[in-house]
Amino acid sequence: MREHDPEPACSHLDQVRDVRPRTPEGCEECLRTGSWWVHLRLCLSCGHVGGCDNSPNKHATKHFHTSQHPLIQSFEPAEDWGWCYIDELFFEPAPLQKALQ
Ligand SMILES: [Zn+2]
Ligand SMILES: [Zn+2]
Numbered sequence: 001m002r003e004h005d006p007e008p009a010c011s012h013l014d015q016v017r018d019v020r021p022r023t024p025e026g027c028e029e030c031l032r033t034g035s036w037w038v039h040l041r042l043c044l045s046c047g048h049v050g051g052c053d054n055s056p057n058k059h060a061t062k063h064f065h066t067s068q069h070p071l072i073q074s075f076e077p078a079e080d081w082g083w084c085y086i087d088e089l090f091f092e093p094a095p096l097q098k099a100l101q
């Protein structure tokens with residue numbers, strides 16, 4: 001008999017805060033430096049908004065490395081998903097509202 005693999009679980013949902021995007025108009029660092037981004041990601045611990053990994057500066061991932069805030073979700077209006085950098089886990093729908101319940 002094969003062992004049943006347990007569902008992968010993220011243990012970081014308790015780090016999700018009721019965040020408001022700090023820079024809803026775009027990537028926080030790129031707005032400062034005059035650079036640009038492709039898609040936006042929202043940090044669920046502090047509300048940092050940063051560019052995705054297709055963006056030249058990858059500020060969302062850089063924010064994880066400097067802050068150790070593990071969870072982001074997409075900040076694109078048409079997208080509803082999240083990501084844990086530590087567990088490398090994909091969430092759909094995005095975890096913010098669920099984690100705050
Ligand atoms: Zn996690
Ligand atoms: Zn940026």
Ligand SMILES: [Zn+2]
Nearest residue numbers: 043046048069
């Ligand atoms: Zn953050």
